[in-house]
Amino acid sequence: MTWISSAAGAVLIAVALRDIFATLWHPRGLGTLCRALFRGLWHAAHRLDRRGRFLDRVGPVGLAVTALTWATMIVLGWALIYLLHMPDGFYLDSARRPSAARTR
Numbered sequence: 001m002t003w004i005s006s007a008a009g010a011v012l013i014a015v016a017l018r019d020i021f022a023t024l025w026h027p028r029g030l031g032t033l034c035r036a037l038f039r040g041l042w043h044a045a046h047r048l049d050r051r052g053r054f055l056d057r058v059g060p061v062g063l064a065v066t067a068l069t070w071a072t073m074i075v076l077g078w079a080l081i082y083l084l085h086m087p088d089g090f091y092l093d094s095a096r097r098p099s100a101a102r103t104r
Contacts (some may be wrong), residue, residue, distance in 0.1 A: 002084040009067075009080030016073035037069060038062045 015033070023031030038058070045058050 004085050005080045009077040009083075010076035012073050012080065016070050016077065020070055033069065034066050037066050041065065 019031045019033040023029055023034040041062050042055075045054050049055065050096050
């Protein structure tokens with residue numbers, strides 16, 4: 001089960017990084033995930049508002065949604081990688097005080 005979680009996390013990170021590269025640095029902007037998000041937002045705004053009052057806001061909202069999607073994919077990917085490798089979670093030593101650490 002550990003390798004499945006790690007592999008899923010690695011795939012999630014790779015897909016996000018590939019889309020970031022293809023969107024930002026490819027001359028033609030071939031990011032598939034970014035393009036799908038913008039199309040979905042455009043169609044949703046077009047269906048919700050027939051007069052076109054909100055269509056000029058799709059661009060800025062699309063940029064924010066795309067950046068949040070990329071960040072979420074990378075964070076979830078790393079969480080999946082580390083999730084099963086740390087079964088007890090983080091161990092914080094509360095018995096040691098900061099003043100005691102300085103006396104060493």
